[in-house]
Amino acid sequence: MVLSLDEKTQIQALERTQPLLPLRPNLPAGQTHDYQRHGLTSLYAALDVASGKVLGECTARHTGADFLRFLKLLHRRYRGRELHVILDNSSTHSTPQVRQWLDAHPNVCFHFTPTGASWLNMIEAWFGILTRNSVRRGSFVSVKALVKHIRDYIEHWNEHPTPFVWTKKPAEIIRKAVRRGR
Secondary structure (H helix, E strand, C coil): CEEEEEEEEEEEEEEECCCCCCCCCCCCCCCCCCEEEEEEEEEEEEEECCCCCEEEEEECCCCHHHHHHHHHHHHHHCCCCCEEEEECCCHHHHCHHHHHHHHHCCCEEEEECCCCCHHHCHHHHHHHHHHHHHHCCCCCCCHHHHHHHHHHHHHHHHHCCCCCCCCCCHHHHHHHHHHHHC
8 A cells, every 4th residue: 555645734724804706717716815814724644646545634733743643543544554655754754753653563664755856745736736626715714614624625535536647757757857956
């Protein structure tokens, strides 16, 4: 089982002072830029690379303990299976408690993306979809309303999940990345 895992931190529960204008052909989205801020949530999410299904959990903070709790949730969800987890090098992913837990669970293996290459982690693409299609146009009267909205979005996504497929061959991607690095 291969999971693409990351967290989207500091998602704001913004309540717009005016309703958003509906999207219409050939017109830009319309919204006021004044809002009331009601707080933040962080979303831990894992994308099943093969099926495109997402498992997510919102937390009030972004700590190593929160990450470990989500990791344990994944371990229970996929009990008895070998888990290969693709993730970035965030400090919360390598706390002593996380390393100790990994040592006790040899069926869970971390695969870290190189620094500056978060685009390799497919959950990042899904976070972009969540933001563009749902959260950015939302208006939330509380953090609780925002969390419910995110849960509902994940549930809706999982009714017809879409796995992400690379459209270029690895050699093409590497060649382009090397050119940019010069």
